Amino acid sequence: MKAYKKSAILLIVSLLLTAVPISSRAEEKTMQLTIEEAIQLGIQNSIQLKMVKNQIDISSVGKTRAREINRDLDNGQNAIWDGNAALYRNTDLLRMLESLPPEQLEALGYTPQAIQQMRNSLEQGKQKLDSGEKEFNQALQKVEDRIAQKLGMESSYDVGTYNTKKMLEKMSEVSYDVTQASYDIYKNQIALLIQKSYYDVLKAQKLVQVKEKALERGKKQYEFAKDSYEEGMKAKDDLLLAKLYYQGTQLEYIKSKGELNNALIEFKKNLHIPFDTEVTLTDVLAEKIEIPVLDK
Secondary structure (H helix, E strand, O other), X not given: XXXXXXXXHHHHHHHHHHHHHHHHHHHOOOEEEOHHHHHHHHHHHOHHHHHHHHHHHHHHHHHHHHHHHHHHHHHHHHHHHHHHHHHHHHHHHHXXXXXXXXXXXXXXXXXXHHHHHHHHHHHHHHHHHHHHHHHHHHHHHHHHHHHHHHHOOOOOOOOOHXXXXXXXXXXXXXXXXXXXXXXXXXXXXXXXXXXXHHHXXXXXXXHHHHHHHHHHHHXXXXXXXXXXXXXXXXXXXXXXXXXXXXXXXXXXXXXXXHHHHHHXXXXXXXXXXXXXXXXXXXXXXXXXOOOOOOOO
C-alpha cells in the first residue's frame, strides 16, 4: 500500500514538472509581422510619440490658460473703467453739493458730517482704485515680459492690453499647431525608420541563405578535392585552395549571421519590443499581388 502511494505521488510530481515547460512553451510564441503590422506596432510603442502627445496636451492647456488670462485682463480693465466712471460721477456730485449753501444742503438731507463722510469715501475709493490699477499694470507688464522672453526680445515694450492679449493668444495657438504638426512628422519618421529596418532584416536573411548555399558548395568542393588528393588525382595545391575557399565561405556565413543578428536587434529596438522576442517577417515580394487584366 505504501509503495502504491509513493508511486502515485511520483507520478503527480512528474506530471506537474512536465506541465510547466509545456505551458511556458505555449506562451513563447513567435511574433509574425507584416510591414504594416510592424509600423503600427512601432508607432503604438514609440516613447517619442508619447512625449510629443504629452506636449500637445500641455500646449492645449496653454491655449486654455491664455484664454483665461485674456478674460482676467478684460475683467480687470473693465473693473478699472467702471471704478473710474463711478469715481468721477461721485466727485462731480460732491463738487455740486459743496457749491450749495448750507440751507439747501439741509433741505436735501445732507449734513456737514455726511458731506465729510462722502469726501472720506471718495478718497478711500480713489486710493483703492489707484492700487488696483497699479496691480493690473504690474500683472500686464509680467505678461509682456513673458511674451518678450519667448520672442527673444532684449527688452520688453509697453504694447498695451489689446495687443498683449492678441500676442498671447496667437503664441499659444502657434505653439499648439506646431506641436501637433510635429506629431505627424515624428510619426512619419518612425514609420520610415521601421520600414528601413524591416527591409534590412529581410536583406540580411537573404544574404544568410546565399552564404549558406556558398558554404555548402565550398564544403562539397573541399571534400571532392580531398578525396581526389587521397586518390592521387589532384595535387596538394588544389586541396589547399579548396580548403582556403571553404574556410572563406565559413567566415562569410558567420559574418552574415552576425549582420542578421544586428539587423534584428535594430528592428526590435525601433519597435520597442524585448530583444529575446522571436519574430518572423513576411517577405513583401512573396505576398500575393493582384495582376490586372490587360484586356479590360
